[in-house]
Amino acid sequence: MHITSDRRLDDGTLERRFTLGDVPGILWTSGSTAVPAPLVLLGHPGGLERMYPRLAARARGTVAAGFAAATLELPGSGDRPRSGAAERARADLRRAVQAGEPVPDDVADRLILPLVEEAVPELRAALDALLALPGIGGSVGYAGGVISVGVRLALVEPRIAAAVLFAGSVVPRAVVEEARRVTVPLHVLLQWDDEGNDRQAALDLFDAFGSAEKTLHANTGGHTGVPEFEADAGNRFLARHLR
Amino acid sequence: MHITSDRRLDDGTLERRFTLGDVPGILWTSGSTAVPAPLVLLGHPGGLERMYPRLAARARGTVAAGFAAATLELPGSGDRPRSGAAERARADLRRAVQAGEPVPDDVADRLILPLVEEAVPELRAALDALLALPGIGGSVGYAGGVISVGVRLALVEPRIAAAVLFAGSVVPRAVVEEARRVTVPLHVLLQWDDEGNDRQAALDLFDAFGSAEKTLHANTGGHTGVPEFEADAGNRFLARHLR
16 A cells, blocks of 8 residues: 555544555544544445545544544546446446436446456455554444445455445345345435435345344435435444444 | 422433323423423323333433423323223234234224324323423424324424334324325334334335425334434434424
8 A cells, every 4th residue: 555645634634545556545534543443434436536525524524433434446437447348337327217217137237246346355455454554443334335335345354343335326136135144233324315226126125134233214315415414323323333 | 280290310300290181191301490491292102101111211311312301191091091992993903913914994094093183182282281381492392103193293283393203003094195294304213124014104104204304214123122222313313403
């Protein structure tokens, strides 16, 4: 891991940009190393620079709640090399959503499964590097989307102790089957009126999770309308499980 | 309103039992009258003495969050006169639930609609009396079941500014229609594995509510398994709306 820049935000949060191989990422901490802070990986739909304002706001809240926060650029997003197959699948998804049609299974598979296959090992490698830094330690949480990435990570990575999952993207059938084997505590966010997301599919996914503790928070509003108070609720959930 | 007893609980909460006409009730406050505390009406399935331990625990948390809390015995419950028609409807409901069958519309209507008709005016009369006491004032919340009582109260009583509703009882079709006209902020609790409650009906009711701000908190577990952390979440919701 190579730290490429660091600066203090106005609330005192220390923001460090890094690269891990070719993958850019951002780490936010309090800057204090006196007590190791559990790490929360912030998920997002791809495009670190485009998402930066919202990610930084989430990260400040996460750090204020006593955690470190980190995020990686997704494969095929931002400045990372595009995959022709993923771009075609994304165009097919957009067509289906705009036509108000259900997303065909093969489109969901072509878009999401290669992303999961590539992103999860990168996140696990980032964990190795981030947990070696001073001031970061203890168990790890995942918070955000892409939900299929969070599901796979929660299933295969034993350092993940709890996850806040945003049910805002299409989920392949294979991921629903994986969800049955997830056992860590989950806090699932659903936007009830998400224009491009199948509400029933999200409820079916919530039902499928094998976790003994799972909570669904569904709110009125569209895809980007998650209420501000949910940031606080998610951090309270993580605080119960990451200490 | 006639105060029949008062005592201090070990955490300092002042508990006063009262009667309003023939209806028994309990009021919990901090005991301080320096700053008027918004009032939260605690709903329950009936049987004040049977429910007392759980109600008192909820009330302590409500008072600790800065509110006053009050509850009334429901018509036909506890020591109040039984209605033969309601008892027959309750037996019919139990039969349907035990047989794993859907609750017939007429059973839901016979059980719930007369209860709503009788309970809501009693709760409104209690508000008149309780809000005249020193140390209680501002807007009012409702928290708990029977959800059909909460829906009607939220619809007809302008002093209700927000409601935490427990989706744990059968809901007549007429109440779903009333729900469409409810506009106050809502926080709806659903037990995902509630043995005697139709999950899809609860989701349909949540969908029906007309409120611009509504949040559903669904948790794993049966009817009586609402997680402890939901008490805190409900009070945070009320704190956003009852100040």
